[in-house]
Amino acid sequence: MSGLKLFNTRSGVTEVAPQLAEVEADVQDLVEAHMETMLGVRFLASEYSTGPVHGGRIDSLGIDENGAPVIVEYKRGTDAGVINQGLFYMAWLMDHRDAFRYLVRDRLGADMASRVLWSAPRLICVAGDFTRYDVHAVREHRHSIDLVRYRFFGEDHFGLETLASVAGRTAAPKAGRRRGTAKAQRTATADGAMAELAEAVDEALLGLGEDITKVENKTYTAYQRLRNYACLCPPQKAKVLVYLKADPATVDLVPGFARDVTSLGHHGTGDLELQLQSERDLERAADYFRLSYAAT
Known part of the structure; x- marks a missing residue:
């Protein structure tokens, strides 16, 4: 992970080599089970169907600390399509706000459903790696997008590294843009x-x-x-x-x-x-x- 080295110091010093997951589901299952701790997002649903017309399944749906809807998409390794796939689902979500409100109401109650922050929807992409083109591409979109690289370190450690975090144009901009x-x-x-x-x-x-x-x-x-x-x-x-x-x-x-x-x-x-x-x-x-x- 960006030159990071992890060492076990219990018996001498032994490097713990970073590894990718054997299958994508290993990453998804782990993050969904601990989403609030890892991402600051309350988990709502896994493999959420977008219906027969749209024909897709959102890997994970959640809502963040500020009430913003969050889509999380996972890839085991490097996949140039992960951002576009996530944005495809984001467009569906913004056109089906009632479906998301019903989901929030069922999971977290009517009060939370009434306070969904639609001005700042987010896409979080968790993958083995991203290309420099991915990092550049997220800056050209109007939504808030986070590119997060993961690694397993042995059986007991899991790491997340944010490579890019871009504020959407519908949310408040980053430093120096609005006062x-x-x-x-x-x-x-x-x-x-x-x-x-x-x-x-x-x-x-x-x-x-x-x-x-x-x-x-x-x-x-x-x-x-x-x-x-x-x-x-x-x-x-x-x-x-x-x-x-x-x-x-x-x-x-x-x-x-x-x-x-x-x-x-x-x-x-x-x-x-x-x-x-x-x-x-x-x-x-x-x-x-x-x-x-x-x-x-």
Whole structure:
């Protein structure tokens, strides 16, 4: 995987060679059984039929942390058709929204079905490898697409590596492409200082890497790789709230700045809450941001 080497150090040092699956179903079964942990997506259905007219089966259907529909397609090795196949199913999905809502309602309840985020549908392609043409091609499409390379390492380890993650044109763009709408919304709900602080937080979160997708939800803005690593809430009168995926047990929980909200209800995703009131708070939040980004 991109030069990554894994070694077993229990008895000396022995390299664990990366391997492809024997059959595609081995990858699909493993990911579907642990989809929320691996991809940040709640599993809905396997081999979902698109009906006799369309004549296809979607490998996996799910819904991500922000409520966006997700199609996952798998290939054992390198297959030039995986992206086009996924987009074929994406077109069907966008034309059959009621079918997806019914599926979500049956699996997760009516409330979740009513909150499907149709502005940011996603395609995740999991394969043994991709060509440079694949990586280029995803940047030319209007949907959010993630290219994820897998490898088995012996019998006990499985690795996923994101090669490309592109925001769709129907979702909020990546760094530097949009500021006006979000800024207007934030300014309407907070004073100038907090609105400016929220803009600075936005820039800091987007500046962590080039593989970031920004998704606007009704109650928060999500910053996502394969999974959310941060959620920024609209600024309040005296503070800006950010929720991170960093483990609260591994960081300093400073009263009035950082707290564990594992058992508390809140908007967005993540168990670590940061309360920012000034540029100084943003500076000390930088390490927390990087830790959360690395965790996803």
